[in-house]
Amino acid sequence: MIEYHKPVMYAECIEALQIKDNAIVIDATLGGGGHTEGILRANPTVKVYAFDQDPDALKFAKKRLEEFEDRVVFIESNFSDLRTQLALHKVNRIDGILFDLGVSSHQLDDAERGFSFSKESPLDMRMDKARDLTASVILNTYKHGDLIRIFRDYGEEKAAKKVASLIVNNRDKINYQTSLDLNNLLNDNMKMNPKFFIKMLSRLYQALRIEVNQEMEVLNAVLLDAVHLLAPQGRIVIESYHSLEDKIVKRFFVNQASTCSCPSSFPVCCCDVVAKLKIITKKPLTATPEELQINSRSRSCKLRIAEKLNTKEK
Template sequence: MHKRGAFSMHAGHIEQGGHVPVMLDRVLDLLAPALSAPDAVLVDANLGLGGHAEALLAAHPALHLIGIDRDPDAVARSTARLAPYAPRVTIVRAVSDELPDVLARTGHDRVNGVLFDLGVSSPQLDEADRGFAYSYDAPLDMRMDRDQELTAERVVNTYPPDELARVLREYGEERFAARIAQSIARERAKAAITSTKHLADIVRSAIPAATRRSGGNPAKRTFQALRIEVNGELTALERALPAALDALALGGRVVVLAYHSLEDRLAKQVLAARTKDTSPQGLPVPLPEHQPRFRLLTRGAELPSDEEVTRNPRSASARLRAAERIRQG
């Protein structure tokens, strides 16, 4: 987990509230060639506190930025932060997979860049009442959009044990998913599980003692899984990333910052599919209609530097991938 917000690292400012945009220099470098186009448009599909957005607007005086975030708190904070650039900024409260609708509503057929900075923002982690973190005792909430009905409390208390185990296994890569799900089912039969501490205690007791002694907080994977389920994060990315690639103009670029292996794997698969020649085997020359429309700008996933991880520990899990449109179609 991570992440965002703050004054431009390029400008050498102190970061606002200690929240640092992850891999900021690399994001700026990768997007720069695409954003030098006249009347360039960039979509920040997970705006958060607007740290990357602010730096990009400062670096490109003609850039128009469309910022998308589902969290009304993030929308309010980023609107205030980006106020100096207001004539060049459009902020929309929406989920990232609504990107085609957002572009249609704002009158843009094509854009020059799209940034995905996935996962949880620093305020969501640091404000105890949001219920994202196992390090505070708080209501089991975990909604990025507090207007939606599904909460972590509802998942924990109403999903059948088999379905709960599936969520923990698929979204948390939790090898003790079945044991944890059964423990939750036993506990909720006595009384509803409503707090993060209660849930973290149940998870800890369900995991074998030898395993508990290594690998960080034993509740980490369960909390990740619930958060992904509550917010439909992987489903949104599955739809949003292909839509972003479809919207890119020739020379346009996409950058994806992922913070756990499921997000990164999905980004890798989508980009690999779009950068592959699909000509039938055995032909002497590639067929133009089967040539890839995109090329990778990164070899594998790029990691933050040791220096950045020391300065901003939440960047440690970041994995960056990027691609550029090289053909129309």
């Protein structure tokens, strides 16, 4: 079997899900199916509903998981449609859900997909090819201020304003279609040490990918639905690779674990908020030194776990 994607913090994720007999577990980000295979092997009675918005990933994983045919259901969809998709499959309670956010190594390596700055490739970056927004559309049409925002917020790029100005000011000469159109413009105009230049490209491409796939928006949209679907003691397990993603997850967990939403100026609590989650990881788990040595992708991974409490929702 060729390596499609090496699952990050594999054992930690399977352990975190605390899979019980006859559990229904969602893998919201199937990818190459590594984590799903681990879940299926962990208990012979577990059933997995596996989502991916990329048909290529589903095709690969279906082949890999052939032997588990009767215990895995593949769903080609954005995980933001979790509730609707599960309702279509008549699933209204789940025992665990795993999110391994971002793109797979295979998607990054496939030049045609345009995720990588190191190969000449179309400025595409869509995980779901049925959508219209591509990196090319962003570079050719977004307003100056919006380009600054995505490079700054999603790329944490200090030169966001300068890069955005270069892109916008050269639109009459350059139709941004391939990675070379962007890379050459920046290389010609930003006199930088090659090492720093590569790092900047990596931040800019990450920012474009996040915007193309609306990654922060869909994460924000799915979390409440996931918690709503979880049965008591069910686990939500999230691996994120970007500080903003991790911040969204952390804030959400803290908010859902809170028993009071009164302003801090109130002398006594007068709200009737009920905590829905217990946070299992006060601090996020990170990869072991052994894993860091063999899987560079694990470097930026933060794993957070929470458990559904046995409280009635209002």
